Amino acid sequence: EGRRRGSRAEGGAAFETARCPLPPAVPDLLGRDAELARLRAEAAADAPGGVVVSIVGHPGVGKTTLAVSAAHELASRYPDGSLAVDLRGTDDRPLSPRAALEQLLGALGLPARQIPASEPEQSQLFRSLLAGRRVLVLLDNAADEAQVRPLIAAAPGCLTLITCRRALAGLETARWVWLDPLEAPAAADLLSVIVGPDRVLAEPEAATELVALCGNLPLAVRIAGNRLATRPNWSIAYLAGQLRDERTRLSSLSAGDLQVRSAFEMSYGLLSPSARRVFRRLAAIPGSGFGPELAGVAAGMSAAEVQVRLDELVDVNLVQAAVIPGRYQLHDLLRIFAGERLEAEEEAAERSARSEELLSYLLRTATIAGRAFDPPVLTAHPFASLDEAAEWLYREASNWRAAQRRAAAAGRHREVVDLAIAMHWYSDGRTQQQPWDEIFALGAESARALGSRREEAALLNFLGWARYFCLGDNEGGRAAHEAALALAVEIGDRTEQAWANASLGSVLTRMGRPEEALEHARRAVDLSGDLPFWLGQGSIRNVLGTILRVLGRPGEALEVHRGLLADIEKHYDEAHPFARRFFHSATLQCIGLAQNETGDWPRAAETFRRARELFGEGGNALEEADAALNEGRARREAGQYEAAAECLRAALRGFTGVAAWWPRARALAELSTVHWLTGDAAAARRYRDEALALCEELGTPQARALACELA
Structure with a gap:
C-alpha cells in the first residue's frame, strides 16, 4: 500500500x-x-x-x-x-x-x-x-x-x-x-417497597411529603428510599426535612433536572470526606469510563486508596461498576453533578492543578505506550509487554483521545504532536480501532502551529494514510499526501518526499490512474536510498512492482519484487522477527500476483502457499485468508481442482472469521467456478447464489461487477 x-x-x-x-x-x-x-x-x-x-x-x-x-x-x-x-x-x-x-x-x-x-x-x-x-x-x-x-x-x-x-x-x-412522573400513590408504593411498608404506614404524611419533594420521579424516590433503607434509625420525616431545605436542594424538586440533583446531593452528603473528593474529581476524567489507576490520578491518591473510595461510591449508587471488571462509569447526570460540586467546593488553583496532572498523565502515558511499537524500540518501554501497552491504549482510548483534543484547544501543541507521532506504528495493525484521521489531523495542525514543518509533513503523510487506507477516502488521502509532498519539497526533506510519492502511487492506483502512480513510485524509489531497508526502501519498492503489474508489465514487476526478496535475505538480521515475517510474506504475495499475470499458475500457487504459511505463523488471519484465495485461484487455473477447492474453503473460513465480506464474495465465486469445472452443479449454484446475495448486500462497484460475471 x-x-x-x-x-x-x-x-x-x-x-x-x-x-x-x-x-x-x-x-x-x-x-x-x-x-x-x-x-x-x-x-x-x-x-x-x-x-x-x-x-x-x-x-x-x-x-x-x-x-x-x-x-x-x-x-x-x-x-x-x-x-x-x-x-x-x-x-x-x-x-x-x-x-x-x-x-x-x-x-x-x-x-x-x-x-x-x-x-x-x-x-x-x-x-x-x-x-x-x-x-x-x-x-x-x-x-x-x-x-x-x-x-x-x-x-x-x-x-x-x-x-x-x-x-x-x-x-x-x-x-x-x-412517560410522565408517577401518580402520587404509585410513588408512595415505590417508597414502601424500598423501605418497607411498616415505616410508610407509621409516617404516612411524611411519606406523602417525601415523594412530593422528589417530584414523584422514580429515580429521586428510589435514591431517597435507598438512603432510608440503609439507615433504619432515620425517620422519613427527618429525610423529608433535609429535602425541604432549599440550600441543599439547589431549587425546587419540581423544576426539571433539579428533581434528580437533590437526591444526588443527599447521597453525596453521606459520603466520607475522601470519597466526596474522589467523586467530584471524577468529573475531570474526559472519557466514558475509568479504572482505579486513572481515578487515582484524578483524585490525587494511589490506585489502592482510590479503590476503597470507589467501592463506597458504588455502594451509594453514585458510581456504576461497568461490565468489564475493574472499570467504572458515571451516569450522565451524576457527571454533571460531580462537576458542580468540584467547582463549588475546590479552589480554582486546585482544580487547575488536578486537571493539569490528569491531562499530562493521559498524554504522557499514551505517548509512551504508542512508542512501545516503534520498530527501533519494540520492547524498550515501561509496560510489562507490548500486549499490556496495547491494552492500555485500547481501554483508555476515549480518555487519551479527549486529552489530545483538550491539549490542542489549550495550545499544548508539543504534546499533541508527540502523541500523534507515537501512534504511527501502533496504528499499523489497528486500522479500524481508532479515528486515526482525527488523531493525525490534530497532530498536523499542532505541528503547523509550532512551526515544525518536518513533523507537519510526516503527520500529513500519516493523515493521508488514515484517509485512504483506513476510511477508503482516496480523494482526501491524495490531498493530504500532495500537501505533505509540497511541504517536504519546500524544506528539502527527502524522507517525507519519498513517503508522499509512494503513498500517492498507491492512492492514484486505487483511483484508476496507474500511469501517474508509476511516476510517483519511481520518484519514491529514487528518494528512498537514504532510508533504512526495513523502514522504507522495501515497502516503496513493493509499491513500484505492484503498479507495474497493474499496468500489464508483470515481467518488470517480477524483477522488482525478486530483487527485493534477495535484499530481504541480506538485511535479515536487522528487523524484528514479526516485521521481517510480515514483509517477507507481503513480498511473496506480490510475486505470486505478478506470476499470475504471466500465466505461470503452478509457480504462482507455490508462491502463494509460502506466503500463506508465513502469514499464518505471524497470526495475520486476513492476509493468510487472502493468500489462500490467491493460491486457490492459481491452482484452479492450473487444473488442480481438488487442491483449489481446499484452498478456497480455507479462505472462506478465514474471511468469515474476520468479517471480510468483499473477499468472502470473491472466494464464494471462485468456489462456484471450481465446482462447475468438476461437474458438481448443485454446489456450484449454491456458492454462486450465496455470492450473488452478498454482492447485492454490499452494493459496491466491485460487488456489482462480480455479480454481473456470476449472473
Whole structure:
C-alpha cells in the first residue's frame, strides 16, 4: 500500500452478547402497567425494517427502568440475543454512532482491531449480521436522530428500544411511548417497597411529603428510599426535612433536572470526606469510563486508596461498576453533578492543578505506550509487554483521545504532536480501532502551529494514510499526501518526499490512474536510498512492482519484487522477527500476483502457499485468508481442482472469521467456478447464489461487477 503499514482487517461474527448485556432487571417497577402493555403490543407488531420504539420523558422519570424491564420481559421473543448500549446523550460529547457500533459489533463477536473504520461500513455490517435473526437492542440515553439511525436493528423480527429526553420525531418508523412522573400513590408504593411498608404506614404524611419533594420521579424516590433503607434509625420525616431545605436542594424538586440533583446531593452528603473528593474529581476524567489507576490520578491518591473510595461510591449508587471488571462509569447526570460540586467546593488553583496532572498523565502515558511499537524500540518501554501497552491504549482510548483534543484547544501543541507521532506504528495493525484521521489531523495542525514543518509533513503523510487506507477516502488521502509532498519539497526533506510519492502511487492506483502512480513510485524509489531497508526502501519498492503489474508489465514487476526478496535475505538480521515475517510474506504475495499475470499458475500457487504459511505463523488471519484465495485461484487455473477447492474453503473460513465480506464474495465465486469445472452443479449454484446475495448486500462497484460475471 505504499506505507510502512499493516493490512486492513475486519472482525468476526460470533455472537457474544455478554459484552453488551442488558442492565439487571429492576424488581420493583410500579405504576407503569399501561406503558408495559403498550410496549408488548408494539413488539408483537410486524415491520419490514424491525420495530422501533422510543421512550421519551424528563431525566429521572424512569425511561431506562421501563425500557430495561420491558427488555427483560420481552427477551424470550428474541432468542438470538439482547444488547444494550448507553449513548450518553446528555454529555457534551455523546457517544458517536461509530463508537456505539464498535460496541455492538464487538458484542456480535468482532475483535476491536478488525471492526471497519467508517460508520457506514459498520452500520451495514451490523445490519447484515442481524439479517434472519431475532435480536433486541436497547439504546439508552440517546442524543438525537442522527446518533440513533445507524444503530437501529433494521431487520424483520428485531426490536429496538430507545430512551431519550426528546421525541426523536425525525425517526421515520418509530413509535413513541411518553412517560410522565408517577401518580402520587404509585410513588408512595415505590417508597414502601424500598423501605418497607411498616415505616410508610407509621409516617404516612411524611411519606406523602417525601415523594412530593422528589417530584414523584422514580429515580429521586428510589435514591431517597435507598438512603432510608440503609439507615433504619432515620425517620422519613427527618429525610423529608433535609429535602425541604432549599440550600441543599439547589431549587425546587419540581423544576426539571433539579428533581434528580437533590437526591444526588443527599447521597453525596453521606459520603466520607475522601470519597466526596474522589467523586467530584471524577468529573475531570474526559472519557466514558475509568479504572482505579486513572481515578487515582484524578483524585490525587494511589490506585489502592482510590479503590476503597470507589467501592463506597458504588455502594451509594453514585458510581456504576461497568461490565468489564475493574472499570467504572458515571451516569450522565451524576457527571454533571460531580462537576458542580468540584467547582463549588475546590479552589480554582486546585482544580487547575488536578486537571493539569490528569491531562499530562493521559498524554504522557499514551505517548509512551504508542512508542512501545516503534520498530527501533519494540520492547524498550515501561509496560510489562507490548500486549499490556496495547491494552492500555485500547481501554483508555476515549480518555487519551479527549486529552489530545483538550491539549490542542489549550495550545499544548508539543504534546499533541508527540502523541500523534507515537501512534504511527501502533496504528499499523489497528486500522479500524481508532479515528486515526482525527488523531493525525490534530497532530498536523499542532505541528503547523509550532512551526515544525518536518513533523507537519510526516503527520500529513500519516493523515493521508488514515484517509485512504483506513476510511477508503482516496480523494482526501491524495490531498493530504500532495500537501505533505509540497511541504517536504519546500524544506528539502527527502524522507517525507519519498513517503508522499509512494503513498500517492498507491492512492492514484486505487483511483484508476496507474500511469501517474508509476511516476510517483519511481520518484519514491529514487528518494528512498537514504532510508533504512526495513523502514522504507522495501515497502516503496513493493509499491513500484505492484503498479507495474497493474499496468500489464508483470515481467518488470517480477524483477522488482525478486530483487527485493534477495535484499530481504541480506538485511535479515536487522528487523524484528514479526516485521521481517510480515514483509517477507507481503513480498511473496506480490510475486505470486505478478506470476499470475504471466500465466505461470503452478509457480504462482507455490508462491502463494509460502506466503500463506508465513502469514499464518505471524497470526495475520486476513492476509493468510487472502493468500489462500490467491493460491486457490492459481491452482484452479492450473487444473488442480481438488487442491483449489481446499484452498478456497480455507479462505472462506478465514474471511468469515474476520468479517471480510468483499473477499468472502470473491472466494464464494471462485468456489462456484471450481465446482462447475468438476461437474458438481448443485454446489456450484449454491456458492454462486450465496455470492450473488452478498454482492447485492454490499452494493459496491466491485460487488456489482462480480455479480454481473456470476449472473
